[in-house]
Amino acid sequence: MNSMELPLVIFTVLSQGAVGLVALTAARQWAADGGGDLSPAPRTAWLTAMALLALGAFAALFHLGHMGGAVRTLANLESAWLSREGLALGATGALLLAGYLSPGLRARGAATAAAALGVAAVLVTSMTYAPAGFPALNNALPGVFFLLTAAVLGPALAAPFLPDAHQPVAMRALRAAMLVSLVINLVVPCVWLSGGTVMRLTGEAFLAAPLYWLRMALLAGSYALARGGRMPAWMLPLLVVQELLGRALFFMLPVHASVNIGNPF
Amino acid sequence: MKKQLGFLVDTEKCIGCFTCAMACKNVYHQQKGIAWRQVHPMGESIYPHRERAWLSLACNHCENPVCLEQCPVKAYAKREDGIVVHDQDACIGCGNCVRSCPYGAPKMNPVEKRAEKCSMCWQRIDAGLDPACVHSCPVGALSIADISTARLDGWVQYPAGYPEPKRLNPSTRFKAPRQPREIRRNDA
Numbered sequence: 001m002n003s004m005e006l007p008l009v010i011f012t013v014l015s016q017g018a019v020g021l022v023a024l025t026a027a028r029q030w031a032a033d034g035g036g037d038l039s040p041a042p043r044t045a046w047l048t049a050m051a052l053l054a055l056g057a058f059a060a061l062f063h064l065g066h067m068g069g070a071v072r073t074l075a076n077l078e079s080a081w082l083s084r085e086g087l088a089l090g091a092t093g094a095l096l097l098a099g100y101l102s103p104g105l106r107a108r109g110a111a112t113a114a115a116a117l118g119v120a121a122v123l124v125t126s127m128t129y130a131p132a133g134f135p136a137l138n139n140a141l142p143g144v145f146f147l148l149t150a151a152v153l154g155p156a157l158a159a160p161f162l163p164d165a166h167q168p169v170a171m172r173a174l175r176a177a178m179l180v181s182l183v184i185n186l187v188v189p190c191v192w193l194s195g196g197t198v199m200r201l202t203g204e205a206f207l208a209a210p211l212y213w214l215r216m217a218l219l220a221g222s223y224a225l226a227r228g229g230r231m232p233a234w235m236l237p238l239l240v241v242q243e244l245l246g247r248a249l250f251f252m253l254p255v256h257a258s259v260n261i262g263n264p265f
Numbered sequence: 266m267k268k269q270l271g272f273l274v275d276t277e278k279c280i281g282c283f284t285c286a287m288a289c290k291n292v293y294h295q296q297k298g299i300a301w302r303q304v305h306p307m308g309e310s311i312y313p314h315r316e317r318a319w320l321s322l323a324c325n326h327c328e329n330p331v332c333l334e335q336c337p338v339k340a341y342a343k344r345e346d347g348i349v350v351h352d353q354d355a356c357i358g359c360g361n362c363v364r365s366c367p368y369g370a371p372k373m374n375p376v377e378k379r380a381e382k383c384s385m386c387w388q389r390i391d392a393g394l395d396p397a398c399v400h401s402c403p404v405g406a407l408s409i410a411d412i413s414t415a416r417l418d419g420w421v422q423y424p425a426g427y428p429e430p431k432r433l434n435p436s437t438r439f440k441a442p443r444q445p446r447e448i449r450r451n452d453a
């Protein structure tokens with residue numbers, strides 16, 4: 001089993017939640033520009049997204065052996081996904097600030113750009129965590145997992161900032177994201193079972209982990225109880241906990257190829 | 266192909282004594298639990314005999330090293346002779362290379378909190394000496410060669426039990442272990 005990488009768990013979940021929140025807020029600003037209701041103003045949502053992104057970035061520093069070198073992580077943009085990730089998330093943060101400071105909060109352009117860049121940043125981040133050493137993750141799956149985190153936490157984080165009229169839409173988006181996340185997270189370990197030895201060992205590690213099933217139960221329970229047109233207050237912490245749990249397992253359970261040296265691959 | 270030094274591992278000669286791994290540890294004073302060279306037993310599904318066979322592995326000094334590609338601070342460099350060297354002073358301990366290398370060659374030094382790995386003893390090579398592990402092997406199972414020019418008939422790049430991420434093009438070559446001959450009473 002690998003280390004939990006708690007700083008990376010916090011960083012990835014918070015930054016992806018922030019991107020989900022920005023995407024929902026951008027959609028709302030488009031709807032308002034089409035004559036919809038923009039009260040209460042989305043200023044607090046922008047601020048919350050910035051705070052989540054900043055907190056996540058701060059947490060990420062703790063996974064470095066030498067935090068002081070963090071500024072140098074942009075040195076290898078030619079080939080290192082970690083360098084590109086730093087650039088993409090920094091640019092997303094800058095656009096969020098621009099959107100927040102825009103007069104009248106009708107900065108549709110900034111909102112759309114921040115949302116699009118945020119989604120791109122999530123995908124770039126996912127490449128950092130799709131290393132060649134882990135065959136089960138050396139593919140598009142980290143991107144899928146990370147986008148699902150943004151899709152689940154986005155509506156859940158946005159709900160408190162939405163007017164009553166928009167609550168049912170957010171609830172529908174949340175339910176759809178939860179269902180897709182549940183299906184994908186249940187199917188993927190089963191698909192890993194049919195891969196090479198290291199992939200199969202990864203699938204077996206997930207299916208044998210009580211914490212994996214606890215996470216699935218929390219997600220399935222939240223989905224079953226997510227009825228009506230408004231998200232209950234208890235649901236946000238529950239969804240954050242199951243995402244943190246899922247991400248911890250993402251770092252802990254995949255099997256590294258080197259573990260199997262001397263045996264068939 | 267440009268000059269590329271690589272290890273030649275003769276698994277037919279290797280007796281699994283771990284002297285190479287110990288020699289490396291002694292020269293570089295690796296922390297407890299860290300070994301830049303490791304001697305992996307071949308599993309029974311690959312070598313189903315009473316005798317054992319071994320893969321002595323360190324960094325493969327790949328043609329396209331993923332450690333170098335993914336290091337955000339460019340702590341890795343590839344020399345003219347193909348050796349992939351790591352500058353520990355530049356490393357910030359992000360762990361990217363450790364996760365990325367399918368051979369598990371870079372290790373995280375728990376005290377320094379920076380990565381480290383086999384350097385192919387480039388200082389010894391520059392001085393005209395063999396690497397410490399090669400020098401120490403009592404049965405001559407390890408050597409180095411320029412694989413761009415050496416005649417390597419009978420040597421393989423991907424023996425069973427060795428990861429095969431082709432994009433990296435690892436430089437180590439192997440001679441497969443001999444299959445033991447079963448002698449029955451009637452054969453004698």
Ligand code: SF4
Nearest residue numbers: 324325327330332366
């Ligand atoms: S074996 Fe791993 S550490 Fe060595 S050069 Fe190849 S990728 Fe880099």
Ligand code: SF4
Nearest residue numbers: 336356357359360362
């Ligand atoms: S641990 Fe050091 S050498 Fe490895 S990728 Fe990170 S900064 Fe580079």
Ligand code: SF4
Nearest residue numbers: 289383385386396398
């Ligand atoms: S070449 Fe040198 S550094 Fe590499 S495994 Fe052998 S002794 Fe260790």
